[in-house]
Amino acid sequence: MNRYRNDPQAIRALVRPDEIHRDAYLDPELFDLEMEQLWRHTWIYVGHDSQVPNTGDFYTTHLAREPVIMLRGGDGLVRVLPNRCAHKGTRLVSAVHGKCLGGMLRCPYHGWTYRLDGRLRTVPLKSGYDGTAFEGSNAAQGLREVSSVNYRGFVFARLASDGPDFKEYFGESLTSIDNMVERSPEGRLEVAGGVLRYMHDCNWKLFVDNLNDAMHPMVAHESSAGTAKRTWEAAGSDAPAPMVIEQFVPFVNGYEFFEKMGVKVYANGHSYTGVNFSIHSKYSDVGDYEQRMIAAYGEERARRILGEARHNTVYYPSLTIKGVIQAIRVARPLAVDRTLIESWTFRLAGAPDELLARTTTYSRLINAPTSMVGHDDLHCYRAIQEGLAAGGNEWVSLHRNHSPSEAAGIAGTFGATNEVPMRGQFRAWAEFMTRGMRGG
């Protein structure tokens, strides 16, 4: 049934200034439209260029359900190519990470080969195409490079040929990536530690909504972070709290803490919490990291870099980063009620190993499929996915601290318990879902 296709008015009607219709989370047709519209016309995170350090190195993933290859060419540039032979559609490479042998991509089925920039290189027994329309065909074009931008190592792609320019789309929100990179004394990040892959049986937006939802930690995480706090206190140790306790305990800070940490909201659905401070502010110093930073940047700039305590930055709709602890989470929607969440961690080049240990510890404690914190988050997302089916109320409330002035635009700094980041996300959602849609 086509309730929404080619009906931009019906889609826009799902997003009120302060309420969202449940279909946005439940309707398979809207999910298909999200993949065709929102996720093709915006900039989606692909991977980090340190995953493909040398010529011919590749990484494969899916963007909006499309298989892609992120590949380092002979010219040193990282490109994003469709992972599909131009001939019959065979996925060209199947490993997650690998290296193209002989400096080319070679199809496992009929042996067509491609240069590392995607151009068709050779076709076996090519004389068979003489006198055919092959030369002007789609197949002869080879692999059509996807628009991509490598921003300080973070590679984003826009699948559609039209859509906003990269810098225009992300704007000032890119300062969170800047800060994460500058936390390396060498100004460079490397993927390290392994990737956690956590299958969420819920709509992708429930995950993204939650990232800057400062009203849930003290409730949803009472049983994990609260228990960690009590267990440590009950141990009655005079020793400094271990790293795991430092990481758990702030999750059960009170409402005042979360309100005052502040949230910054940008256009196009991007935002970050932790404008003033965050749950990461009070971590102990690690080794001689601070000295290394001062040596690299000078005292004033080093203090400014390390003084940022941003919690989560949402690069709507696919990426969320935690610069302070060098961990990112990537949303890969698979179906209306199925989303793969990948957690990647980074080494700060030139920083002591203890910092990487802090990163991997956090990722394991908070973001793993075995995480007590993650269990309760996912439980809540699933509970929404199922609860929304209930009769009598088809709307999700986003009224908290809503102001009529938002009609003119959603951007600025707010108390972090405000639901304004989610209102901003849905405003971007409605815009990119309907932009260029027939009937608009």
Next chain:
Amino acid sequence: MVAESIPTTALADFVYREARLLDEKRFDEWYELFTEGAHYWMPLTRDQPNGETCTSLFYEDKLLLKVRIERLRHPNAFSQQQPSFCQHVLQQPSLEASDPEASLYVTRTPFMYFETQLDRQLILAGVTHHHLICVNGALRIRLKKIELVNCDAAFPSIQLLL
């Protein structure tokens, strides 16, 4: 004096009992099986060198195991409102290494693990190595290392202990 070697059958019995305590949710008894400096480790990758600078699925010391056990009993452990249950099915443990003088033994136990929550069932398989030490005549775990055959897969929530 040469320490008396522990028979393999006694080591196997210990491994079977350890799994049974988890299946029966006798977590306090299970917790006491670990030495003070012990680790419970489930790596994320094959041949993972360590649990510090590499992310693991589990890398828990006794403090974290205590938190995990207490959290499972917490009335607001929402993901456990509908409780999970688990069943280990173990192959006979084999002795991989031993140092009777230091009372150290390493066993290897292939396993299948079932975790259920009402209509959902998760099945995992792999090999567990127990690094055991005999203290005052009683075996204790210094390291329990669980290597999943599909450690790099995307998993749903894994809520109990393997």
